[in-house]
């Protein structure tokens with residue numbers, strides 16, 4: 001068992017940390033306040049190769065491993081969770097299903113543009129009446145000659161509106177349940193595809209979350225991903241990996257909050273001594289550090305399993321569950337360490353706390369992760 005990162009993974013972490021410190025962190029609070037997505041940051045990620053970390057060079061990627069991608073999401077989220085999820089949705093949710101299920105023409109066209117960062121990706125599964133219960137989705141795709149005609153609404157879509165390529169799930173057969181769902185690649189600008197409400201959120205406010213509207217939207221048959229009826233399986237397998245991206249996001253948020261709390265506890269004096277010299281505060285920091293290490297081990301293990309081609313669905317659900325819950329506990333405690341100052345926007349810990357909450361909700365709530373893990377450990 002080897003707990004050491006490779007030289008390549010170490011170098012990538014250093015590169016992403018420099019980029020995050022110099023180009024992402026300085027505007028994180030301002031972008032959060034203004035609910036502003038910054039495309040320039042995505043362009044810079046593309047220049048560094050981050051938009052295509054795990055994909056082969058022939059498809060526009062840099063041919064590194066999943067662990068490197070996970071490290072990148074962790075490092076970005078350490079300073080800005082919105083930027084972390086922009087990359088996670090782009091790589092895990094939009095690019096992965098094309099890499100795994102796309103035909104050669106789809107990989108050469110769509111995956112290449114995503115991997116190089118020429119295009120930004122999004123994944124559209126959720127609907128107003130179908131969040132946890134995916135199968136109850138209403139969006140339909142009717143066959144019409146060489147096309148499918150999409151009708152329906154998707155909600156809560158990360159990168160919605162700013163993304164160029166969308167993986168959209170719709171029912172090709174309304175009478176069948178799981179086997180009636182198919183997956184499509186839909187480009188922004190396609191006639192009949194528009195954007196609705198942009199959500200105003202508690203956290204990850206510089207990551208746009210937007211409704212997608214399909215009104216007689218004609219999609220060429222060539223844009224179907226996988227076979228007809230294979231959509232539910234594609235959606236679930238995509239989430240199997242995607243959930244570890246959210247674990248990495250949670251891990252980064254927790255790490256950022258822990259570092260801020262530790263620095264503050266060493267510097268701030270009350271009763272004539274630093275806060276950290278009180279056992280009550282150092283115990284909080286000790287618990288945070290321990291939970292972060294446990295979350296990191298689970299997250300890296302799931303990435304390692306995926307890199308090895310071994311089953312990783314259960315590991316990924318566990319990492320997301322544990323890291324998300326840990327990030328929530330840790331960020332609440334970080335605010336506590338800062339006292340009243342932590343409750344203000346003068347320090348980043350209130351943002352970390354608001355951002356942490358989403359990691360318990362999206363890519364399957366943590367109740368759904370327990371359901372997935374429960375099924376696997378009892379079958």
Ligand code: CAA
Nearest residue numbers: 089125131132133134135158178233236237362363364368
């Ligand atoms: N891989 C392959 N196949 C799978 C699978 C997986 N991970 N999970 C289920 N299946 C198969 C099952 O084997 C079963 O196949 P058979 O019919 O051949 O037996 C079939 O799919 C149906 O499975 P279930 O009976 O388990 O399906 P279900 O309707 O009970 O739903 C669920 C299962 C896990 C609750 C699922 O609906 C789910 O994951 N819900 C949560 C949705 C979610 O995570 N949404 C995230 C949206 S994206 C997002 O949020 C993005 C972001 O934040 C940035």
Ligand code: FAD
Nearest residue numbers: 123124125126131132156157158209361362363364365367
């Ligand atoms: P519901 O399914 O209505 O659940 C409500 C509550 O009931 C939750 O606590 C849930 O855990 C619980 N619950 C439901 N069923 C059960 C059960 N069987 N057992 C126990 N408890 C249960 N979706 C996308 O497709 N693409 C995206 O890019 C995307 N990005 C998102 C970004 C943000 C900021 C947000 C808020 C959401 C995003 N989502 C996205 C949607 C997200 O995946 C869903 O919100 C999530 O899956 C939960 O669905 P719901 O909101 O409909 O809650």
